[in-house]
Amino acid sequence: MISIENVSKRLGEFHLDDVSFEIEDNEYFVIIGPTGAGKSILLETLAGIYMPDCGRIMMDGRDITHIPSRERNIGMVYQDYTLFPFLNVDDNIAFGLKNLKMSSADIRDKVEELKEFMGIGHLAYRYPGTLSGGEQQKVAIARAIAIRPKVLLLDEPLSALDCRTKAYLRDGLKRVKKEYGITMVHVTHDQTEGIMLGDRIAVMMHGELMQVGTPHEIFNRPKNEEMASFVGIDNVLKGEIIDNSDGVAMVNAYGQGMVYAVTEYREGKVKLFVRPEDIILSKEECHSSARNVMKGKIVELQDMGALSQVDLDNGIVALVTKRSIKSMSLEIGQGIFASFKTTSAHVVLD
């Protein structure tokens, strides 16, 4: 287990502020956040490239804060592959093995095994400059796992690749974790990548760790409004709890009437977060199990590819399929009812 305890680091315009969290053994841990959030510094501090200004890093109960990179048994893969351009594929993969005092026959066997595992057996004597991005990244992963690190750090490993290669390598990374039992720490700004790969996700913003949780928790139960906005929750209703006797709070949402949400909070000012895909639109007020219904007027329809975003004048944003837009013949200026279930709203104290 890795435990990061109150780590701070200032490096030019980037910084980490009092970051603490734990990563379990054999976990796929994803760190997401916007550019400049300090994700890469955190990874490089874990790798021992930078020493924290304060705080400590523990690995399996041992303080490794001041242990140099080479003794940490932590592998590193960057977005730009960083294959040594003067070495061919085999020599790149064998680079770390040569530090392990293995015989050249053993090194050769190991390199072959890794190439087969990553599906790059045919690349042997090619130089990095002649490989595609996907091939280079496979070599970089093979090189990093060759020394059987306990932890593999991945800094935006898929960001420079096309969609198909990305999907293939995502599976490759899952296999690495499964076959070799390596704990993976993956930094990305791509939320979909986080959901698809992460056992748990940590969100970082301006050098601080905002929230750690399962993908479901992060995307449905954000801790505050900033987190909600980051994970794409556009519907934020502010209000005050009037009553909560059975676990369903009645909230006076300012200007929107009464809304109901499942929460343990009994009183106080609150914010309700509702994902736009959880909003149901109907032309007439329907009597369904969704207890929250609000009337509004469509002010904007935006094509988002498979889905369309519908903005209402009361601030509600809904995501619906294009087919629904067509079959309901929705258009700007039209009056519409927006409803959501009490369980779809996540309540936080304001």
Place this chain on the structure above:
Amino acid sequence: MFQKIKENKVKYITIFACLLLTAFIFVQMLCVVTHTTLEALYESMLTDEIQFAIELSLVTSLISTALCIIASIPVAYAIARYDFWGKSIVNTILDIPLALPPLVAGVGLLILFGTTSFGHALEDIGLKFVFTPLGIIIAQFFVNVPYMFRILRGTFQGINPRFEHVAKTLGCSDTQTFWRVTLPMAKNGLLAGSIITWSKGIGEFGAALMLAGATRMRTETLPISLYLNMSCGELSMAIASATILILISLVSLYVFERFGGFARVF
């Protein structure tokens, strides 16, 4: 036709200026190499004096280039990778020999090695630089080390530190990382720097003249030989030295352009 020229005035004027300057440079070199006959040139090259000058130039320039490499690698690496107190001042001072007229550099070296107790102490242990071939090496080193330093500084700055980070996570110590990753990646810069330093070294005159003097068959490098023979009217001998120097310049310029595309001297 005139309409076309009028429309593209800037294009034609600048291209004409380009051709004019090229012709000026080319013609002056042509004048040197065609001034005497091939036989006379060949004969001059076989004389003891020119042979000595070639040998002395080669030996001194190779040694001074090696010294420039040895000194520049750590210095350029430190400037490229680390921040330290007074770095910008150090960086500026390291460039000074580049802007200093070689004659002034030579006077400075002459005073340092000829009149100070530091110079006398070196002399006591057998390192005499004033009016000796050793002085030529030091003069070449002093004047040319900024070229090597600047090219290597640019080269090291151009190597993404992430390569070094990865090497360290793969079990390399700082020293191993430098030998196994940084230096191989700086190969082109090293080659380009060596070539430019060597060719500048072989042509070094001013500082060498001041420190080592111009003694026939003792401190007589190719440029010194050119100077001595011109002064006493031995034109074909002077032309022989000049021709060799031109050839060396052309070859080294080609090699530099070929391998040092990314390196910047200025």
